[in-house]
Amino acid sequence: MCGVAGLINLGTGAGSPEAEEKLVRRMLDVQAYRGPDDSGIQRVGNAVLGSLRLAIIDLSPAGHMPMSDQTGRFWIAYNGEVFNFAAIRDELAQLGHTFRSKSDTEVILHAWMQWGRECMHRFVGMFVFAIADSQTGEVVLVRDRYGIKPLYYTREGDTILFASEIKALLEVMRNRRVDQQSLSEWMLYRSVDSHTPQTLLENIHSVLPGHLLRVDSNGARPERWYSALDFVSKTEYDKWRAMDPASIRSDFDATLNDAVRLRLISDVPVGTLLSGGLDSSLVTAIAARYTDKLTAFHVSIEGHPNLDERQYAESLTNRLKIPFIPLALNGKNFRGALARCVWLSDLPLSYANTIGYHLICQVARERGVIVLLSGEGADELFGGYSWNYRRKLRLLRLQKWLKMIPPKLYDIAALFVYSNAGLPVSVRAFRQALPSAVDFLDRHARLDWIDECTEAYDFVADPIERAVLGSMTADLSDFLTPLLRRLDRASMGASEECRVPLLDHRLVHKAINLPLDYKVGARADKWVLKQVAAQYIPDRLIGRKKAGFPLPVAEYMRPLINMELFRDGFCQERLGLSLRALRRMLDSGNERTFGFFGLATLEIWGRLHIRREPLAQVEQLIEKLGHGAN
DSSP: OEEEEEEEEOSSSOOOHHHHHHHHHHHHHHTGGGOBTEEEEEEETTEEEEEEEOOOSOOSGGGOSSEEOTTSSEEEEEEEEETTHHHHHHHHHHTTOOOSSSSHHHHHHHHHHHHGGGGGGGOOEEEEEEEEETTTOOEEEEEOTTOSSOOEEEEETTEEEEESSHHHHHTTOSOOOBOHHHHHHHHHHSOOSSSSSBOSBTTEEEOOTTEEEEEETTEEEEEEOOOGGGGOOHHHHHHHHHSOHHHHHHHHHHHHHHHHHHTTOOSSOEEEEOOSSHHHHHHHHHHHHHOSOEEEEEEEETTOTTTOOHHHHHHHHHHHTOOEEEEEEOHHHHHHHHHHHHHHHSSOOSOTTHHHHHHHHHHHHHTTOOEEEOOTTHHHHHTOOIIIIIHHHHHHHHHHHHTTSOHHHHHHHHHHHHHHTTOOOSSTTHHHHHHHHHHHHSOSHHHHHHHHHHHHTTTOSOHHHHHHHHHHHHGGGTTHHHHHHHHHHHHHTTTOEEEOGGGOHHHHHHHTTSOGGGTSSSSOTTHHHHHHHTTTSOHHHHHSOOOOSOOOHHHHHGGGOSGGGTTTSHHHHTSOOOHHHHHHHHHTTTTOHHHHHHHHHHHHHIIIIISOOOHHHHHHHHHHHTTTOO
């Protein structure tokens, strides 16, 4: 697990070697926490590859990067883990390849040499890599199927710059400007770069999940190498529908076990992020079957027993007889880590619990546990968001009845709802105002993607089931994107690797073809996952209501509902928000916690990444505002 950075000179000749290598070094230094064990820079023709290493597999110097093949033609800088590398290495050895290390890095390099871009379909894991061909001058940047690992790039004149994190690019770019279109979308969705390469910064682009970027003297050309929709299959759907429930449970059980087992491969200690909910409990219980050196880490919400899941997490670790390490989260340590987490994220925070994830990853690092397993991805695959998928199911079923409501009564109901939410109702035809505004601000990429996903299930006879299955598959590259960004930045910011077995593509391909009743519908939400879990964890952990890592955000953020956080700051100076508008927003901060949290982290982000205020300075401002608060 590492960080990457580099440049490709598109001009007729390479630039100054010293200047270019110094520039890549600056990008590496900004994100040094991604790889504290080793670093390297290598010039390959008109390209310079840089790598940071968090040593996980083959801790010896043989794992140093950038790494080349024996001939020196191909070079790789790599971030991630390919968990089935041993099997691929054996296959490559039979084809005549020889290896100098025991690392998965070398296996990826030789797989590319043997099979080209088709090699990625063989990989089970999460990865970003850059491969430079010194003979052709081509550099290829590759990102994994679901975007578990990040990769960004920009063009400055005749130079393409790339890095694992946006802040590394900002370090060497001449201009820092907010992309206003992306800012509008972030205000709507709290997420950008899910469907389009644009980010919150002008001229900084994301290599999208399942895509690669080919760079040569002709420029940069993106290509899609993977889409989950390519694996939506009538044959598979019909197969699952014909199977009995016990056989389905057994199949998913075996696949999940193999996914977890592979993700325990490591030459350093491994633990789990255990919330006490279904997903993390199941991953922890299965992991405990394959290793007797597992530690569970948990975030406990201090002073809020109604939100605290510690009793459930601790009861499981007692049952499994594994160490349990809790962190007590409170307002003080939450605010103390807030600015750093915004800085790490490169975006205003979408989720307040990012801070909890980062703090518990720091605890794991201090305890010497370098690899963590997470239960991320289960809700999107198996229907865990009742407020989303089950609600959509119910609304679709009610739709024909809603159409029977007289227009005047419908308008009265809508007026009440809009007004109560603080939305504009004084405009003519107020009911059409918000949808039109969303259409205007959105690039339509999200709506187009949902339509495309729904159409992929055209073989499903029931239009309601088709719509919900499409929505769930769409969320694999929409709703899941900020969750995976949260996981990467929170963990790597503490020099921790976090693995997500439930996003093993073999499991994903089965889940997206599973009939809806096994996920949401006649059976319970996440039915198939709960059936698997029944073999490993107590019923009381399976049947209880999903919590979702909630925090008392209103309490934690209350000391920051203060004009001093915004005075002469980013929102006022760069976005043009008046003091009157800011005061109005602050006055509603206690009632609209999520909105205020977004506004506050936008202000912090702008101060750090656009105005270039030192992190320590912003931390001091937050500490001053929170002085004396719990």
